[in-house]
Amino acid sequence: MKIVVCLKRVLDTQERVEIAPDGKRLVSTGLDYVMNTHDECAVEEAIRIKEAKGGQVTVLSLGPSGATETIREAIAMGADEGLLLEAEGDEEAWGPKSTASALAEALKGLEFDLVFFGLESGDGSHHQVGLAVAEALGLPAVDGVKKIDFQDGKIVVRRAVELGEEVFELEPPAVLTLVDGMNRPRHPSLRGIMLAKRKEIKTIKVAPREEPLRLIQLRKPPERAGGEILGEGKGAIPKLLEKLHEAGLVR
Amino acid sequence: MEMYPMYSFFSEEHRILKRMVRQFVEEELNPHVDEWEEAGLVPREVFKRLGELGLLGIRFPEEYGGAGADMRTTVAFVEELARCRSRGIVMGILVHTDMSSPHLVRSGTVEQQRRFLPEIISGKKICAIALTEPGAGSDLAGIGTTARREGKNYIVNGSKVFITNAINADLFFVLVKTAPELGHRGMSLLLIEKGTPGFEVQRMPKKLGMHGSDTGELTFADCPVPVENLIGEENRGFYQVMSGLQIERLVSSVAMVGHAQQAIEDAIQYAQERELFGRRLADFQVTRHKLARLQTKLEAARQLTYAAARTIDEGLDATAVVSMCKAFCADVACEVADECLQLHGGYGYMEEYDIARLYRDIRLWKIGAGATEVMYEVIAKKMGLQEQERRAPSEPVRAESGR
Numbered sequence: 197m198k199i200v201v202c203l204k205r206v207l208d209t210q211e212r213v214e215i216a217p218d219g220k221r222l223v224s225t226g227l228d229y230v231m232n233t234h235d236e237c238a239v240e241e242a243i244r245i246k247e248a249k250g251g252q253v254t255v256l257s258l259g260p261s262g263a264t265e266t267i268r269e270a271i272a273m274g275a276d277e278g279l280l281l282e283a284e285g286d287e288e289a290w291g292p293k294s295t296a297s298a299l300a301e302a303l304k305g306l307e308f309d310l311v312f313f314g315l316e317s318g319d320g321s322h323h324q325v326g327l328a329v330a331e332a333l334g335l336p337a338v339d340g341v342k343k344i345d346f347q348d349g350k351i352v353v354r355r356a357v358e359l360g361e362e363v364f365e366l367e368p369p370a371v372l373t374l375v376d377g378m379n380r381p382r383h384p385s386l387r388g389i390m391l392a393k394r395k396e397i398k399t400i401k402v403a404p405r406e407e408p409l410r411l412i413q414l415r416k417p418p419e420r421a422g423g424e425i426l427g428e429g430k431g432a433i434p435k436l437l438e439k440l441h442e443a444g445l446v447r
Numbered sequence: 448m449e450m451y452p453m454y455s456f457f458s459e460e461h462r463i464l465k466r467m468v469r470q471f472v473e474e475e476l477n478p479h480v481d482e483w484e485e486a487g488l489v490p491r492e493v494f495k496r497l498g499e500l501g502l503l504g505i506r507f508p509e510e511y512g513g514a515g516a517d518m519r520t521t522v523a524f525v526e527e528l529a530r531c532r533s534r535g536i537v538m539g540i541l542v543h544t545d546m547s548s549p550h551l552v553r554s555g556t557v558e559q560q561r562r563f564l565p566e567i568i569s570g571k572k573i574c575a576i577a578l579t580e581p582g583a584g585s586d587l588a589g590i591g592t593t594a595r596r597e598g599k600n601y602i603v604n605g606s607k608v609f610i611t612n613a614i615n616a617d618l619f620f621v622l623v624k625t626a627p628e629l630g631h632r633g634m635s636l637l638l639i640e641k642g643t644p645g646f647e648v649q650r651m652p653k654k655l656g657m658h659g660s661d662t663g664e665l666t667f668a669d670c671p672v673p674v675e676n677l678i679g680e681e682n683r684g685f686y687q688v689m690s691g692l693q694i695e696r697l698v699s700s701v702a703m704v705g706h707a708q709q710a711i712e713d714a715i716q717y718a719q720e721r722e723l724f725g726r727r728l729a730d731f732q733v734t735r736h737k738l739a740r741l742q743t744k745l746e747a748a749r750q751l752t753y754a755a756a757r758t759i760d761e762g763l764d765a766t767a768v769v770s771m772c773k774a775f776c777a778d779v780a781c782e783v784a785d786e787c788l789q790l791h792g793g794y795g796y797m798e799e800y801d802i803a804r805l806y807r808d809i810r811l812w813k814i815g816a817g818a819t820e821v822m823y824e825v826i827a828k829k830m831g832l833q834e835q836e837r838r839a840p841s842e843p844v845r846a847e848s849g850r
């Protein structure tokens with residue numbers, strides 16, 4: 197099974213992020229970049245499939261030259277090859293459409309059975325790139341996959357929906373976007389890190405081709421009202437039941 | 448990870464390693480530290496796990512499972528490992544990785560390396576370094592443990608105190624006198640395995656801090672150690688140990704910087720939450736300036752660790768810079784601990800916050816791995832400031848042999 201994992205480096209979400217005074221950008225006090233968490237799970241999943249069934253895992257990332265670090269991190273975990281699409285211009289010039297078309301273009305030059313994406317990126321949260329790439333390549337796609345199985349030559353994927361799950365059967369090639377939490381990504385070992393260090397990362401320069409999304413205004417969600425304390429221990433149960441009845445949550 | 452932009456001492460691979468170690472510490476060490484502090488030692492499984500991640504042989508040859516990396520990689524590892532909420536556990540690990548086993552790589556024979564290194568690097572065997580004795584700590588030339596050659600064995604007699612990892616360790620690098628009449632020119636380093644007849648280990652209970660590490664006393668009574676366990680050359684042990692101490696002092700300095708950085712971060716958070724006199728503690732200018740001053744000193748300390756690591760990587764004599772580094776980092780780290788505890792007020796004195804434990808733990812480093820005064824002696828000597836000799840010229844010079 198040949199798998200390409202598309203991943204993005206994002207600002208460490210553990211750092212404080214605030215809305216800039218102009219309301220059009222996020223500013224972060226942090227300076228450290230990490231692999232997007234959904235993407236980390238996608239890398240882990242791809243490596244597990246390779247370990248179980250053989251094959252190859254290639255990571256593909258669009259970003260600044262420093263994104264080689266994130267690609268190498270995936271290689272240190274167990275991916276085989278990396279390809280960087282070195283993005284020209286400011287980050288703001290790169291909307292999801294431009295990103296998707298550049299990735300789709302690069303994917304045309306790669307051999308694969310499956311392409312993995314993370315569900316969405318932790319910074320922009322557009323949740324568009326994976327599906328837009330599938331569209332551009334004319335491939336079937338399942339969004340928000342939480343489990344992948346292989347049965348009789350078919351790929352069986354599950355995605356969570358309200359009140360249950362949807363099960364799809366696919367034949368490669370296909371595009372899947374994977375959700376954080378479907379597995380526990382491994383730590384790269386130091387041996388893996390040293391191997392990745394020696395790996396050459398192929399780099400192709402790309403320029404944005406589509407108009408970016410125009411961001412009008414960022415706003416903080418309204419402060420949530422504080423909870424109401426109904427009592428303590430068993431004594432709180434009658435009051436709690438009353439409230440639940442009022443809200444129509446129990447009958 | 449960084450608070451402010453600055454040139455990076457590290458390369459890509461180091462940053463990847465740092466993130467990995469940081470996560471490992473958060474996920475696999477910190478949830479258990481209270482339990483391990485209570486038990487008073489690092490569980491052996493921790494060493495095995497570190498071995499799986501390749502962290503026990505960072506600078507060791509790849510043929511034995513090491514990573515063949517440089518000192519910068521060690522610095523990256525230690526800075527993040529130091530975020531463990533039990534500094535004693537950090538010390539136990541560093542005694543294994545950087546204070547004892549490197550002797551095998553530096554001075555051991557191929558045969559010895561083949562025999563011991565794979566299990567050391569995988570964490571199946573744990574190491575300790577045994578220099579200090581009841582009658583000799585700073586003055587290592589004054590040790591009294593002897594090893595007398597008898598056929599295929601050395602017969603070892605004497606005792607060692609304050610030995611970290613004593614309970615856990617399988618392999619002890621022990622400094623002995625093979626030619627007592629030659630002073631520090633008659634010392635050798637022996638690798639003594641636990642279980643050797645005549646070798647006993649006893650826990651030394653109750654210390655101020657570093658509760659996560661097991662400190663013990665070793666006694667050797669006519670203990671036979673095979674001659675093939677001599678590490679390096681006979682009677683060169685003192686010099687081997689002195690050169691090994693450079694690494695020991697550097698990694699302990701890096702650990703101190705990591706501990707102190709975490710103390711500052713905790714204090715910032717506390718100062719932003721605590722309200723008094725109608726505002727946050729952080730809203731007092733005196734608080735902000737205090738934290739800024741501490742961070743400035745700590746940055747200077749950190750840069751000194753980088754300079755020392757670089758000096759070692761470039762193969763230069765690092766004695767002076769490492770000694771400065773060790774003395775300065777210990778001073779700054781203890782000051783940071785004291786001031787950050789102060790910012791916590793009465794809560795800082797209670798076990799509820801990590802700062803109480805950190806304050807106790809960090810104090811060791813003005814003493815362990817070479818007391819600050821010993822560092823100043825080394826630095827002064829490098830500056831051409833040598834004491835005029837008052838003793839008889841035949842006696843060995845103590846300042847030279849100070850650890």
Ligand SMILES: Cc1cc2nc3c(=O)[nH]c(=O)nc-3n(C[C@H](O)[C@H](O)[C@H](O)COP(=O)(O)OP(=O)(O)OC[C@H]3O[C@@H](n4cnc5c(N)ncnc54)[C@H](O)[C@@H]3O)c2cc1C
Pocket residue numbers: 542575576577578579582583584585586608609610611612654657662811814815816817818819820821824849850
């Ligand atoms: C928790 C812990 C763990 C340890 N782990 C180990 C270990 O794993 N292996 C090991 O071998 N040892 C270990 N040690 C021992 C440690 O290295 C020694 O305690 C240290 O070297 C100081 O030696 P000492 O205690 O004999 O003090 P002394 O040598 O008696 O010194 C006492 C004090 O005298 C002062 N002093 C010393 N030299 C001079 C000088 N030249 N000029 C002026 N003043 C001076 C200093 O203030 C010093 O603190 C450990 C100690 C502790 C507490």
Ligand SMILES: Cc1cc2nc3c(=O)[nH]c(=O)nc-3n(C[C@H](O)[C@H](O)[C@H](O)COP(=O)(O)OP(=O)(O)OC[C@H]3O[C@@H](n4cnc5c(N)ncnc54)[C@H](O)[C@@H]3O)c2cc1C
Pocket residue numbers: 721723724728731733734789790791792793794796797
């Ligand atoms: C073991 C122990 C025993 C105690 N026993 C008693 C007792 O018997 N009875 C009792 O009533 N209390 C007792 N205390 C409480 C003790 O008096 C308080 O801890 C102390 O007054 C500090 O108050 P706080 O802890 O609320 O710290 P805070 O008032 O929150 O102060 C925190 C820190 O803020 C800084 N700070 C405070 N004021 C200023 C300022 N104006 N400008 C700039 N910085 C400032 C200081 O660094 C201070 O340490 C005890 C505390 C301990 C730990």
